[in-house]
Amino acid sequence: MENTLPSIEQEYLQQKIALFEQALSLMILLNEEDRFLSAVMTLCNEIATRLQASRVSLGWLTGKYVKIQGMSHIEHFEPKMGAVQELETAMEEALDQNEEILFPSEQEQWSAVVRSHASYVRKFGSEKIVSIPLRVNETPVAILTCERAASFTIDDVRGLRMICDQVSRRLFDLKQSDRWFGARFTGWIRKKLSKIFGFEHTFARLVSIICAALFLYVLFGHKVYFIKAPCMLKTDNLAYIQAPFNGFISSVNVQMGDITNKGDLLLELDTRDLRLKEAEIVADIHQFSRAEEKARSQDYLADMRIAQARLKKSQLELQRILYLLDQAKVKAPFSGIVVQGERQKLLGAPVREGDVMYKIAEMRDYYVQLDVDEQDIHEIKTGHSGNMAFISRPEIKFPIKISQISYTAQVKDKKNIFELRATFEGEPQQWWRAGMSGIVHIDVGQRRLIWIFTHRTIDFIRLYLFI
Numbered sequence: 219m220e221n222t223l224p225s226i227e228q229e230y231l232q233q234k235i236a237l238f239e240q241a242l243s244l245m246i247l248l249n250e251e252d253r254f255l256s257a258v259m260t261l262c263n264e265i266a267t268r269l270q271a272s273r274v275s276l277g278w279l280t281g282k283y284v285k286i287q288g289m290s291h292i293e294h295f296e297p298k299m300g301a302v303q304e305l306e307t308a309m310e311e312a313l314d315q316n317e318e319i320l321f322p323s324e325q326e327q328w329s330a331v332v333r334s335h336a337s338y339v340r341k342f343g344s345e346k347i348v349s350i351p352l353r354v355n356e357t358p359v360a361i362l363t364c365e366r367a368a369s370f371t372i373d374d375v376r377g378l379r380m381i382c383d384q385v386s387r388r389l390f391d392l393k394q395s396d397r398w399f400g401a402r403f404t405g406w407i408r409k410k411l412s413k414i415f416g417f418e419h420t421f422a423r424l425v426s427i428i429c430a431a432l433f434l435y436v437l438f439g440h441k442v443y444f445i446k447a448p449c450m451l452k453t454d455n456l457a458y459i460q461a462p463f464n465g466f467i468s469s470v471n472v473q474m475g476d477i478t479n480k481g482d483l484l485l486e487l488d489t490r491d492l493r494l495k496e497a498e499i500v501a502d503i504h505q506f507s508r509a510e511e512k513a514r515s516q517d518y519l520a521d522m523r524i525a526q527a528r529l530k531k532s533q534l535e536l537q538r539i540l541y542l543l544d545q546a547k548v549k550a551p552f553s554g555i556v557v558q559g560e561r562q563k564l565l566g567a568p569v570r571e572g573d574v575m576y577k578i579a580e581m582r583d584y585y586v587q588l589d590v591d592e593q594d595i596h597e598i599k600t601g602h603s604g605n606m607a608f609i610s611r612p613e614i615k616f617p618i619k620i621s622q623i624s625y626t627a628q629v630k631d632k633k634n635i636f637e638l639r640a641t642f643e644g645e646p647q648q649w650w651r652a653g654m655s656g657i658v659h660i661d662v663g664q665r666r667l668i669w670i671f672t673h674r675t676i677d678f679i680r681l682y683l684f685i
């Protein structure tokens with residue numbers, strides 16, 4: 219007996235080899251693609267050409283639904299089209315059953331549910347349709363659907379099955395690598411966590427565990443409780459620069475925000491009236507001096523006394539005028555920063571004796587004035603520490619300590635406010651300016667988290683229900 223295979227077995231073997239060659243040649247084309255969508259288009263176009271199909275579509279499982287990724291010979295399609303949505307429903311039917319669906323089929327072995335496929339064929343005129351699942355690790359991840367006028371043979375289905383088995387891993391890897399960074403990172407986390415929490419509902423289990431841990435932490439945990447309060451940088455070393463006499467400001471050299479040294483000229487008052495009066499008084503002095511000499515020479519004692527008195531009065535008036543002329547040049551009493559006084563408002567403005575023109579603060583002995591709401595004042599005691607951040611430099615924190623608490627409330631912005639005083643524990647900075655504002659966080663000790671989150675609500679209920 220000859221050692222040869224029967225002719226029917228040889229034919230079957232040749233068919234298997236032919237199918238394998240087709241799948242191998244298609245894999246060679248897919249391996250040349252490095253993007254998921256281009257690989258999908260290559261797969262759909264090649265299968266459509268080889269099977270003479272009118273349309274080949276690939277749908278991918280996205281979340282709980284199948285979304286079409288590509289169609290043969292169609293680069294762009296509208297996902298909301300009725301035909302597309304109906305085809306996705308048919309693909310989901312095949313994916314749910316995880317088996318090939320051929321419609322219409324006269325073979326008894328095709329016993330799958332084909333309701334969605336029949337609806338799609340009836341509505342959109344395709345004569346024959348077959349759907350093949352693409353599996354990765356025995357789990358369906360995509361569906362390949364072919365449509366054409368001629369019937370699909372068993373060999374056609376076998377060939378599609380072999381092609382899908384060969385390309386599924388390559389398409390899956392391209393799909394994973396084509397996702398944006400966040401999706402890839404989430405997938406990596408899911409894969410790692412699945413080893414701990416199982417393969418199903420990984421994130422749901424993780425979120426549940428995290429929520430339970432947070433609930434227990436809020437219920438039993440403790441943390442430092444900070445009272446937040448607005449504040450202002452102040453100093454008691456202030457000088458109020460007042461007008462020495464009635465007049466007009468002729469020149470202004472500094473304004474608010476400027477740093478001055480002791481003796482620097484701040485502004486100058488107009489002295490023309492004083493100069494005229496000075497000339498008049500000097501003339502009167504000469505006149506009274508001559509009258510005194512004349513009366514003395516004629517031995518008129520009474521006239522001499524009168525002339526001497528008038529001369530003395532004029533001399534005193536001259537001293538006053540000279541003093542005012544000297545005071546017309548207003549100078550800084552010490553080194554500091556101008557915290558009040560604007561050039562535009564001062565230049566040429568009339569002033570009366572005693573009007574405040576400038577306010578200058580020495581850049582030392584700074585302290586912080588806090589405005590604490592009455593609902594928090596009972597938590598604060600002298601000696602409590604905290605940190606301050608200026609609005610202009612919020613990234614820098616400065617340690618402070620409460621040194622004084624006012625026991626009388628003041629009304630500010632329709633609230634009862636208690637003023638507190640705090641001192642700095644470090645050295646003052648060169649850029650500090652009196653009047654700068656910021657926020658202070660006062661450390662009042664450890665509190666339970668549940669109390670921190672709920673105590674204001676509970677106090678509100680107790681107050682209005684009077685419990």
